[in-house]
Amino acid sequence: MPRLTVLSGPSGVGKGTVVAAVRRLFPQIWVSVSATTRAPRPGETDGVEYHFVDRDTFARMVKDGELLEHAEFAGNCYGTPRAPLERRLADGVPCLLEIDLQGARQVRASRPDALFVFLAPPSWEELVRRLTGRGTEPPEVVARRLDQARVELAAEPEFDEVVVNDDVEAAATRLVSLMVDP
Ligand code: ADP
Ligand code: 5GP
Numbered sequence: 001m002p003r004l005t006v007l008s009g010p011s012g013v014g015k016g017t018v019v020a021a022v023r024r025l026f027p028q029i030w031v032s033v034s035a036t037t038r039a040p041r042p043g044e045t046d047g048v049e050y051h052f053v054d055r056d057t058f059a060r061m062v063k064d065g066e067l068l069e070h071a072e073f074a075g076n077c078y079g080t081p082r083a084p085l086e087r088r089l090a091d092g093v094p095c096l097l098e099i100d101l102q103g104a105r106q107v108r109a110s111r112p113d114a115l116f117v118f119l120a121p122p123s124w125e126e127l128v129r130r131l132t133g134r135g136t137e138p139p140e141v142v143a144r145r146l147d148q149a150r151v152e153l154a155a156e157p158e159f160d161e162v163v164v165n166d167d168v169e170a171a172a173t174r175l176v177s178l179m180v181d182p
Contacts, residue, residue: 003089004111005179006097008104009119010149011074012131014165016049018119019098021172029176030088032097035061038076041136051081069099069106074144078103094179101152108158117175118159122166127153 009015022029035051037058046052053061058077061067070079080097088095097107107114121127127149131142156162161178165171 003092004085004095004097004107004114005175006099006104006107006114006116007119007175008099008101008116008152008155008159009165010121010127010152011100011145012127012149013119013121014130014168014171015098015119017168018165018171018175019096021168022096022176025169025172026176028094029179030093030095032080032085032095034078034080034099035067036076036078038078068110069103071100071102071106073100073102074141074148080107096175096179101155105158115161115178116159117161117163117178118156119171119175120153120156120162120164122164124153 007015007019019031023031033047033049033051035053035058037053037055038050040046040050040052044050055077058079061079061081062070066082067079068082068085070077078100080099080103085095085097099107104116108116121130128146131145131149137145163171163174163178
């Protein structure tokens, strides 16, 4: 039974929304809290969705080897703190990382036994709608994320499993069933 699962997929597909549903519906799954230099969106709380840190702090975490993987995405840095994850894995708790494609590839290199799940949109048009509809980014940031999303969609065959995010709770339930009953 894979204890570590990596969820990736294009920006705007609903990774954050599906992971929030996993937290709510399946408290037995531990969800890693990433560090990021991005500013919090309305409704985000430091220590819950992310640890919000400045660039100097992020650079120090990288230098001190505190991050399992890290990547720059659309102008901001993101990384997975290593110690809390290793503690949960040692305790046998199923762990979920929600990270971008570059991060997933780094984890694939260091932990090839992990389960890699791709969250796919029902269609490209629906992905554009979600990314635009979130309304949290200025148009040039949305455009940059759509360019990135095209690249990320092409990586689907690298993943062990694909979950289509049609309905949020259904996608969360399918994801967890893969994690605990592969
Ligand atoms: P990501 O974390 O992948 O960038 P978000 O979780 O922020 O994506 O979701 C992007 C937008 O799509 C949000 O407005 C969210 O409410 C919406 N969304 C997510 N999942 C679904 C779904 N299954 N059906 C419709 N809208 C969704
Ligand atoms: P957002 O800014 O929309 O929350 O996230 C942007 C992208 O960064 C998403 O694709 C998300 O999966 C990714 N991401 C979040 N945390 C991490 C992390 O710790 N490492 C990496 N590599 N990517 C992350």
